Amino acid sequence: MATQAQIQQYRLASQTLVTLGQSQIRDVLSAFGPSSNPVLVRDALIRYFPDFMTAFGDTAAVLGADFYDMVRNLPPSAGTVQTVFAQPAKVKQSEGVVRWAIGSLFAGEWDSFESALLGASQRLILQPQRETIDLMAQADARSGRVSAVAWSRQVHPERARTGKSCDFCIMLAGRGPVYRSQEAAGAVVGRGSDRTGFDADGNRLSGGIGGGITTRGLQERAASFHDECNCTTVPTFYEVQDRPGGRYPQVLVPIS
Structure with missing residues (x-):
């Protein structure tokens, strides 16, 4: 059973990763502004956003596996199952988020657009982390160790x-x-x-x-x-x- 200290450590690492990912998205957005052509903003994000989600999603999956190992190794649980990493968000999923969020910018609402994009990026970054933990738990249960x-x-x-x-x-x-x-x-x-x-x-x-x-x-x-x-x-x-x-x-x- 996970301790609160372990959960807090895991939560802090996850939030740090999300913050880094959102910072890179903000770097892309810094080249634009509320008066920018939404089509140009959309095209730039479709070029970079999926790559960000892949890179940070891969790291998130590793964090999820590390957290599971840390929890699973509590006595008297001996040994771990084979690590299974979930895949990061697919390109089509990431592009879909961009096309969804950009709708606010076409309506002239830059703040709503940015908030929607960053909020969705948090979910996509952590998606493979959560799925990795689930995959490892399923493998653990099938193994007979628990x-x-x-x-x-x-x-x-x-x-x-x-x-x-x-x-x-x-x-x-x-x-x-x-x-x-x-x-x-x-x-x-x-x-x-x-x-x-x-x-x-x-x-x-x-x-x-x-x-x-x-x-x-x-x-x-x-x-x-x-x-x-x-x-x-x-x-x-x-x-x-x-x-x-x-x-x-x-x-x-x-x-x-």
Whole structure:
């Protein structure tokens, strides 16, 4: 189970990476201004923005793998699974973000355009990081080293304290490690349930296991974190323990 110090270290490294990526985007934008031709701004961004997302996304995937290894190596968890790195945002996805954000500039709203572009860049940079952690957790569970992996969502403590975290993120975080996938813990749209069927102590919950979440609209579930979302999804590892004489002879117990 991840400690708060580990989560904070991971969160700080992620934010530093995002800040560097957004700084490079601002360097490109510095050649333009509110009165610039939106077509020229769009063309410049389509040339550079996908490369930024690839470069910083690759680094983000490494950060995600390092975080997973750090959490997974907590005693008595011995050994790690083979590292699997998720791919950065595809070129078409990055170009789509540029074309979407530039709409505000065509309407003469430079600040809205810049805010939308930078916010989306944060999500795209961290996308492979979050997906890498999920891929490694899936491999870990398949390997038999753990009996199960559940996920919880944690909001940024300072943003929550100052009221900057959105209510939906806070609601998801309050559920604890009850999600069967990192993707479900990060979901911001959809109906249904991804309950594991166990509470934080490994006791079976009433209502059974959820059947999954069906998305609303056209948003992909892989893009489930909203722009400028500072939430972190944290894995909790479980092992099976026998409890003779109890209502349930076997329960899942968190590995601490």
